[in-house]
Amino acid sequence: MKNSPIKHIGVFTSGGDSPGMNAALYAIAKTAETKGIKVSGIRKGYEGMIDGDIVPLEVHELQKLAHRGGTILKTARSQRFMQLEGRKKALQMLKDNNIDALIAIGGDGTFRGLLAFSEICDIPFIGIPGTIDNDISGTDYTLGFDSAVNTAIENIDKIRDTAESHNRVFIIEVMGRDSGYIGIHSGLTVGADAILIPESGEDFIHLLDKIKDYDNEEAFLVVVSEGDELGAELVASKIKEINPSVDLRITKLGHVQRGGNPSAFDRMLGIRLGVASVDALLKGKKNVMAGILNNQLRLTPFNQVVKQHSINKELQELLKIFGS
Template sequence: MQPINHIAVLTSGGDAPGMNTALFAIVKTAQQQGIKVSGVRKGYEGLIDNDLVTLDCKNLQQSMHLGGTVLKTARSERFRTETGRQQALATIEHNNVDALIVIGGDGSFRGCLWLSHITNIPYIGIPGTIDNDIAGTDYTLGFDTAVNTSMQCIDNIRDTAESHNRVFVIEVMGRDSGYIGTYAGLTSGADSILIPENDKDIDDLLLKISDYHSEHAFIVVVSEGDEIGVEHVCEKIAAVNSNIDLRVTKLGHLQRGGNPSAADRMLAIRLAVQSVKALCAGETAIMVGILNNKVSNTPMQDVVKQHVISDELQGLLSVFCR
């Protein structure tokens, strides 16, 4: 096993609260082992362009509580090409990088797998995405913060909805996963939750709202990946009940921002420390995650799969939203 003297770390894809905490914890752990850590700016784009900076533990300590990522991030089309990956490899070799830590989602981890076809450099993935859509971990960095942000927004919307007896259709993020919609909807007491994983939920909604004439608000949470979409949901609602006062709100990118929650900060610290320890122990081609509240290592080829909604969560949706 080759000794690890220089780790490069990058944040890739969509930003997620907790990334800065992870960067701080990686550098803190590595420095105690005498390992230099460089940050790659703008994800794989920076790896292609040789845009590396030495990371300082003290500076990162001042930003560990902030959302976003101080390293910046990007989605790299160039890294999808053989030329781009060869340029990235040249950066690794030029800077004598011994190992790579990638914080991101499934697309970022596919980048690791592509790179492994042309180099044997050890690499570790840390799941960082608000969508919580990666297999091999119960929770990803940023998910808890995004859920809390969404829940607070829905609570606020309910205040005004109650004042006017309105029906609100609220779109939350999550890409093709219904985790944010499920958690934010359940914890805010939504009357209906529509997620990509359930194609029958629209029928339940229309049945409930067809004779709706309450003195209270009616809240519908729709995951952005739901194939029907908020516009068609509103059309279907209006078709079965034309007497309601209907409004639409898309929460959008505010769900990605904000200071990470305590849960996300602790998750970031645990996974970051494990990532450095795993590299020092000779591990490679794995993602560090959290399963049953224990840190675990999962082969990288197994994590680029959908993190499915559990039967327990589906059961909760049946109880509260039908």
Template sequence: MKTNSIKHIAVFTSGGDSPGMNATLYAIAKASEANGIKLSGIRKGYEGVIDGDLVSLNSNELKNVTQKGGTILKTARSKRFMELEGRKKALQTLKTNNIDALIAIGGDGTFKGLLAFSEICDIPFIGIPGTIDNDISGTDYTLGFDSAVNTAIENIDKIRDTAESHNRVFIVEVMGRDSGYIAIHSGLMVGADAILIPESGKDFIYLLDKIKNYDSEDAFLVVVSEGDEIGAELVSSKIKEVNANVDLRITRLGHVQRGGNPSALDRMLGIRLGVAAVDALLQGRKNIMAGVLNNQLHFTPFEEVVKEHQVNKELHQLLELFGK
């Protein structure tokens, strides 16, 4: 049963930007308008919640930015919101602007912030997972992950061309501070010779075993997650120790993985989760994250969302198979 008590929803994007955020905003606007609800966007994440940096949003304008990466609402990390006084000021801002519900698009830190905010604020919160790292439990995929993997693949394919031309070993570092999802997905799909992720302790052993006798006219590609405790520089030095003859280069893809047009999967995911978030609010639900598990909408309490999303057993088995 839907409730009519919500007349004004505010939405913001927080933490690292990810492709698909703008498509999500479009879906939220469309669903809000269909239910006669006013929608405001809050600029610059929690900083904007504290300062009341609000803008009006409508679907006619937002439909023209669904193909754009980044977030038109901007994003920022907020030290002020980490303090109780900052959250109290944010609460006053919501009351002053007659906001009945809040939707936040972001990652683990964003949802931890909402969980802390819920201790002093009784308006309903809904979270939408937006992070390229895919490191959030409660959903199979997060907004931006698929786009980031496609960007990594495109760039690694190009690196292979030059690596083949020079018989070089290339270490390519991809994003993933606490998660190896981007590394393992992109590494498998480009035929990498080794993939190093934070969750595995065997991958480095396999790499050194393969590289010590490497003497080939083929390229040798190593994809490493930025969060791997080994690190690209240490990997390079260890390779040189076991095989001093290799011609080796390091490439860090960095923030290029966050930019660019969102993939079809990320746009559709954003549309599904945006509409689901508004519907959940109208059903009286709160303090949950909208996600997709087994291609079905799924809602997870914030207390469970903040737990780390680990690389699953199947991916570990693939990593072991292709890493040997």
């Protein structure tokens, strides 16, 4: 847009990496190119913003990298940016590089950082929800969640093979921080015998009712969210107390859920949100996150985004049906 006041967009990824971030970077650069706007990448999140670690983003290079997991811009958590002096240095770096708009791809911590930054910086900020935890309000799905669930499912399916071969109880811990979205989606779709998530207080009672009658004649799979108040080890000890005869193993999937190429869903989500973020800037929007609600693009103010995205009633009912 010739009349747009925005001439140079800076984009960065912050917090935990998630599959689909590179697809979003490609979409941002491609959309900006069609509008005649320069785009630069800020490496290592807020740390790179403070240090001036800024690189040009070339559309033809990003096109070849959109299918890759992780983030080519790297990411980091910045203690310095939490201090006012660090934010002042970041602002000066933006001015020195003539950056007049920012697009941030990250989670709730990233957007809290932008809210604090807005107190001293008046350039427009747009956010894209990038976290496998799916714990952000203002969007049905966050970038990387679908890929993480698919990775968890693939690994749990393999664990079932060995569990059935030995008639073992397997406790599989999945990621998600304080959100049970990965746990409930992966647990339901692999046919787990029990699913423990932070949002439910009844799931452990159902597990103990089931395990006391377990007779070591078939596999028994328990999917535990890492944020559940019990944790995999305590769950294992409680199972042993109830049924000492079980042959039990613990598997923590860990950061494998963050890696790997993004799913088709996450690639498309990254493209949609990347385009939407540039369009929002050109429409004069600021301090909002681009998300998808009911398959429609929505912009949500940052001060409403940082709330926890809780498990909805439908999923809670599914957990009751399949977890009992």
